[in-house]
Every structure is written in C-alpha cells, then in structure tokens.
Amino acid sequence: MDGDLRSIGELARASGLTVSALRFYDAAGVLVPARVDPTTGYRWYADDQVAPARLVAGLRRVGLPVAEIAHAVRAEPSVVHKLLDAHLGRLADGLTEARREAARIRRLLATDRPATATRLVLSGSELCAAVDAVRFAVGTDPTLPGLAGVLLDVTDDGLRLVATDRHRLAVATAGAAVCGPAVRALLPVAAVDRLRRLSDAAGEVRLTLVGRQVVADVTGGRLRATTLAYDFPDYRPLLPPAVGGPARRVPVDAPRLVAALRSGAPTVTREHAGSHLPVTVLGLGGPDAPRLLGPDELADDRSDAELRIGVNGGYLLDALHAAARPRLVLELDGPVTPLAIRRPDDPAAFSILMPIRL
Numbered sequence: 001m002d003g004d005l006r007s008i009g010e011l012a013r014a015s016g017l018t019v020s021a022l023r024f025y026d027a028a029g030v031l032v033p034a035r036v037d038p039t040t041g042y043r044w045y046a047d048d049q050v051a052p053a054r055l056v057a058g059l060r061r062v063g064l065p066v067a068e069i070a071h072a073v074r075a076e077p078s079v080v081h082k083l084l085d086a087h088l089g090r091l092a093d094g095l096t097e098a099r100r101e102a103a104r105i106r107r108l109l110a111t112d113r114p115a116t117a118t119r120l121v122l123s124g125s126e127l128c129a130a131v132d133a134v135r136f137a138v139g140t141d142p143t144l145p146g147l148a149g150v151l152l153d154v155t156d157d158g159l160r161l162v163a164t165d166r167h168r169l170a171v172a173t174a175g176a177a178v179c180g181p182a183v184r185a186l187l188p189v190a191a192v193d194r195l196r197r198l199s200d201a202a203g204e205v206r207l208t209l210v211g212r213q214v215v216a217d218v219t220g221g222r223l224r225a226t227t228l229a230y231d232f233p234d235y236r237p238l239l240p241p242a243v244g245g246p247a248r249r250v251p252v253d254a255p256r257l258v259a260a261l262r263s264g265a266p267t268v269t270r271e272h273a274g275s276h277l278p279v280t281v282l283g284l285g286g287p288d289a290p291r292l293l294g295p296d297e298l299a300d301d302r303s304d305a306e307l308r309i310g311v312n313g314g315y316l317l318d319a320l321h322a323a324a325r326p327r328l329v330l331e332l333d334g335p336v337t338p339l340a341i342r343r344p345d346d347p348a349a350f351s352i353l354m355p356i357r358l
Contacts, residue, residue: 005034005044015053021060022053030070031056055080062087103229107212117210118154118180124202124218126174129324130161131196133172133349136318138189139165146230150192152185154178154209160348162235168315169238170322170351176207183209186232191225198223238338238352248307250284252328252341254320260292261317268295270310270356279356280313282330290330309335310356316341319351 012019025031026043031053033043045053052073059069064087072080131150139147144166151162158176162169187195195216199205202218216223267278281293284307293308309332319341320328331340336357342350 005046006050008033008043008045011045011050011053014050016057017053017060021057025056025069028066028070030066030073063091099230107229116181117208118178118183120154120159120176120178120207120209122159122174122176122205122207124199124205127159127199127205128196130159130172130174130349131192131199132324133322133351134161134163134170135189135192135196136322137163137165137168137170137351138192139163141165146186146228146232149186149188149228149232151232151235152183152187152207152209152214154183154185156182159207162232164233164235166354167312168319168351168353169235170319171235171239171349173348180209184232185209185212185214186228186230187214187225188228191223194223194225248284248330248332250290250330250332252290252320252330254323254326254328257290258317258320261313261320267313268310268358270358277356278313279310279358280316281358282309282311283307284309284330284332307332307335308358309339310358311339311353312356315353319353322351323349 006014008019008022011017012022015022017025022031022043026033031049034046034049035044036042037044056069056073059072062084064072064083068083068087072083075083134150138150141147147163147165149163151160153160153162154176156178158178159174161172161174164170191214198216198218198221202221204218206217208215208217212227212229214223214225214227216225261280267280269276270279282290283293283297284290323341323343325343325345327344329342329344331342332338336355338352339355340350340352
C-alpha cells in the first residue's frame with residue numbers, strides 16, 4: 001500500500017509546506033495522513049491530499065487562522081471565497097488601525113523634543129498663484145485621507161506646493177525668504193482655501209511652521225491651522241530630470257484645446273475596474289498642436305504613425321485651466337508614460353496626468 005502513498009517529504013515538496021508544518025497540521029487535525037506506520041510513526045499521504053495541502057499552504061501564507069484553515073479544507077469553494085473575503089476585510093481594518101497608531105506615535109515623538117520653527121516671508125500674489133496651480137489635483141477619496149490636502153515643502157530655496165489624487169499630480173513654487181530648517185507640512189484643503197482667501201489682497205504673507213501648526217499672518221489677519229497627520233507620497237521621482245528631458249515636447253494652444261474639449265468632442269470607451277470609462281484621445285503626429293481623435297480615426301490604420309495618448313478629458317481641462325497660460329507645452333515619452341503640462345515661462349510649475357491605456 002505504501003507504494004501508492006507519498007511520504008511526508010514528498011508531500012512537502014509537492015505542496016510548498018515544510019515537514020514541520022505538515023506535522024503541525026496533522027496534530028491540529030487540519031491535514032491528517034492517510035496512514036501512519038504503527039512501528040516507525042512515519043506519515044503517509046494519498047495523492048488526493050496534494051491539492052488540500054497546497055490550499056493549506058496558500059491560506060497559511062495569507063495568514064488565515066488555523067481554525068478557519070481547517071474549515072476551508074473541508075468546505076466548498078464558495079465558502080472558502082467567503083472566508084478569504086472576511087479575512088482580507090480584517091487585514092484592511094488592521095492596516096487602517098496600524099496607520100492611525102503610527103500617526104499617533106509620530107505625534108508623540110514630535111512632542112518629545114522642542115519643535116524648531118521655520119518662518120517664511122513671501123508675496124501674497126505668488127502664494128495665491130501657486131495654490132491655484134495645484135488646488136485642482138487635491139484628492140477627494142475618503143479612503144485616502146493622506147491626499148486630502150496640499151503639501152507645503154519648504155527648503156532653503158523657497159516653498160513648493162504639491163497635490164495629488166493618484167491620477168494626477170500638480171506642482172508649483174513660490175519664492176520665499178526662509179529662516180529655519182527644511183520642513184514638510186500637509187495642510188488640509190479647507191485650510192488651503194482659507195489661506196488663499198487671506199492672501200488674495202495681501203502684499204506680503206508671513207508663514208510660521210512649527211510642529212503640526214501652521215500660522216499665516218498678513219496685515220489685519222491671521223490664520224491658524226493644524227496639519228494632517230499622514231505621510232504624503234514621495235512625489236520627487238516624478239519631477240523632471242536635472243539632465244536630459246522627455247522624448248517629445250509639443251506646443252499647445254490652450255484656448256483652442258479647451259474649446260475642443262468643451263465641444264463634446266468624441267471619445268472612446270474603455271472598461272476599467274468593472275465600469276465603462278470615457279477616454280479622450282490626443283493625437284500627436286508631429287510638431288503641430290495636439291488634436292482630439294474620434295473612434296473612426298482610431299480604427300484607421302493609416303494613422304499608425306501618429307502618437308496617441310488616452311487621458312481623462314475632465315482632468316485635462318482642469319490642468320489647462322490651472323496652468324492659466326494661453327501657450328503651454330505637453331511633455332511625454334510615450335503612450336503609457338505620464339503626460340506633463342508645463343508653462344513655458346515657469347518650468348517649476350507643472351501638472352502630470354496618468355495616461356489611460358487604449
């Protein structure tokens with residue numbers, strides 16, 4: 001009979017479980033050998049136990065509790081799916097709680113030592129222009145609270161404002177006299193909007209950043225705000241390289257492109273995450289301004305030489321409005337790389353759109 005059975009070592013190699021794990025799951029009643037030699041104590045397993053052993057190995061890797069693994073091994077596939085869904089939900093809840101606790105620990109660490117203030121003096125009009133250039137890209141997804149604000153990234157060179165919702169990113173700078181260490185502060189979007197209104201009529205704005213507090217002073221007014229206790233994504237890899245540049249830079253007549261987008265220009269539809277997504281397709285065939293392509297043109301093989309970029313048309317409109325220039329430049333390296341919209345007169349201000357695969 002033993003010739004028709006597998007040794008514990010053979011099952012270990014076939015399933016991905018270790019020998020010690022197989023012994024553990026035998027003792028726990030999860031995966032009991034087909035036969036145990038009464039003299040030697042050797043465990044022997046049937047061929048039809050390979051699949052359950054592989055299932056146990058997978059469930060073990062995702063951290064399913066032993067009691068639920070035991071249930072899953074003897075259950076129908078639909079039940080196993082429900083067990084997995086419930087387990088993934090617990091993991092997601094645990095990750096959310098871990099992030100909250102990590103944020104709390106960071107706050108505790110920040111209070112362990114005296115915070116050093118960083119002070120900036122800058123033009124109110126420059127600050128307003130920078131806010132206007134990035135405000136449209138602030139995230140609104142309640143499951144991503146770390147994107148629901150604007151990052152104030154202060155260096156010796158001045159102030160950089162950054163916003164992203166994962167699908168687009170906007171960056172702008174404002175020259176400032178800086179006194180104090182470099183600091184990053186994630187300002188809630190409501191506070192950003194109040195800061196914009198406060199700075200609108202101000203000739204000069206004085207910002208003080210200390211700990212999690214941001215204070216803005218102008219003649220006759222003051223704003224106090226508490227920063228968001230989340231880590232903002234590292235946006236720096238998306239900044240343009242110091243040497244070299246994109247494969248293609250295309251000049252854009254912004255009002256003309258805006259008019260085309262507003263006219264209800266044809267789009268194609270692509271399925272994404274179970275829903276139908278309208279996609280605006282830009283055609284870039286040479287040094288001429290980009291044009292919007294319709295479904296018929298996309299099906300025309302004669303236009304193969306034309307580079308096609310699929311984007312969210314609403315996002316593109318937002319970026320064009322935020323750039324606030326009649327002449328802009330599109331920078332790109334290909335149909336699946338991020339598309340940058342840049343002001344020719346201000347290389348430090350730009351927005352990036354994630355393309356949609358056609």
